[in-house]
Amino acid sequence: MPPADSLLILSTAALTGLALIGGLAAWGWSGWLRLKLREIEARPQQSELPAVGQRIDLADLKERIRKLEAIAAGVDL
Template sequence: MTDLTLPLVLAAASLGAVAMTTTAALAGWRGWLAFKRQELSQGDRPDGAALGNAGTRIELADLRERIRKLEAIAAGVDL
C-alpha cells in the first residue's frame, strides 16, 4: 500500500488556503458594496446635491442660455 498521508495533508492545506482566500475576498466584496451603498445614499442628501453632477450642470447652463435668448427675442434685441 502506498503512503497517502502526504497527498491528504496537501489536499487539506490547499482546501484551507482556498477557503481563507474566498473568505477574505467575500469580506472585501461586502465592504466595497457597503461603501458604494453609502456613496449612493449621500447623493440623495441636499448637501450632496449642491455639488451636482457635470451633466446636470451643463444641462442647466444650456437651459439658462436658451432662456436668455428667448428673453432677448421677446425684448426685440437681435443677437
C-alpha cells in the first residue's frame, strides 16, 4: 500500500487536471457560442411572408382545425 503522502499528491494532481480540463471545456463552449451568435447576426434578415401568403396559411390552418374538431366530435365531413 502506498504511503498517504503519495495518495494525497496523486489525488491533488488528478483534481487539478480535472479542473483544468473543465475550465478549458467551458472556455471553448463559450467561444463556440460567441461564434454562432456572430454567424446569426451576420446572416441577412429573412423577409416575412407577404400579407397574402400569411392569409392563405392562416386560412389553411383554420380549415385543418375545423376538420380536426369535426373528427373529434364524431361528425362525418
